[in-house]
Amino acid sequence: MKRIKEWITGVALIKQIAIGLVVGIIIAVFFQPAIPVVKIFGDLFVKALKGVAPVLVFFLVMNAMAQKKEGPGGRMKPVIELYMIATFCASLVGVAMSFLFPTFLQLQVAPDTKLAPPSGIVAVLHSLILSIVDNPVSALLNANYIGILAWAVILGIALKQTASESTRLCLDDIAAAITKVVTWVIHFAPLGIMGLVADSIGSAGLGALLGYAQLLAVLIGSYLLVALVMNPLIVFLKVHKNPYPLVLSTLRESGVYAFFTRSSAANIPVNLSLCKRLGLDPDTYTISIPLGATINMSGASITISVLALAAAHTLGLTIDLPTAFLLCIVSSIGACGTSGVAGGSLLLIPVACASFGIGNDISMQVVGVGFIISVLEDACETALNSSSDVLFTAAAEFGERRKKGTLKASDMVPHA
Known part of the structure; x- marks a missing residue:
């Protein structure tokens, strides 16, 4: 057992998920009698997520508000503005792509489930x-999230005051403990995904994979x-110079690392080093980079909006434009509260x-689908999130230099 534990902890979770995905396909295609057995793992995984998610959201958000400290004045304001604008615009992109390329998933909906499309933005706001x-x-x-x-x-807010x-x-310790519990649950993702994939393909055939492939294509696109x-356009409007040298540098020197670590927090040292090589003010970037790892979540806002609309399309709900715009706001705010x-x-x-x-039973099935495609989805999402931390920190400072007339084209690339 000790050797098995060492092997499991020594293999990256992303590799374990890939193995679970392959094993689930093999079971569905060649060992159909085993599907009811492995389906139990998928049901347990989704049930565990459903149990821990409400508590996680409640304590993480409450702790974030209670621990919130005031920033160091006006220097952080332009960076935060860029973070917020980029996150919201990213959700707009995700919603637009979802309408252009609607995705349909294999979900288990109880026969007595009553679903009705929102009659309009007024009905949505009333329910909200x-x-x-x-x-x-x-x-x-x-x-009720x-x-x-x-x-x-x-x-x-009350606790902060x-x-x-x-x-x-104490509250910080509780939030950390719940995050640890979520980490334990996610470590069972390979078994859960094996069961979910085997059950999906066993009931719908290999065609179920096409829905996952299209969903992944919409997300990565x-x-x-x-x-x-979009990000280069935002940077150009800020600095009035060709943004691509800076954009490509951040993607190459920050995004690649974040792609493999799949953690914005783990990529903070890489981003701090890149900011230093760009010649940025350390009094700003030593705060903006850790802050960006928490609130600059363009990739997360895309993921939330695309998967939510995939659920709506699957259930036959018609979403009007005002309601879709409200989804962009909810996705942007929710992205800022994502777990670490x-x-x-x-x-x-x-x-x-x-x-x-859409009820919790159905939405948690969508979460399970998200974990199935997370081998690539989460890596790409984190690469976008983390690389843009440096991008917008630099853009904010370069914008101030432009106003003073001291910005040069050579400033847009990192020094050796």
């Missing part, structure tokens, strides 16, 4: 407001559009699905 004022205990029990977010923000330092430390078109673990953005999908009236 009622969800916000839900009893906090009821919100947690029923996985809108209510969970609202109460987490309210209690977090009234809690002692020891209380804040959205990431590329943001990285190579691999695949953390997937656990915020139920928040977006709740905007369409």
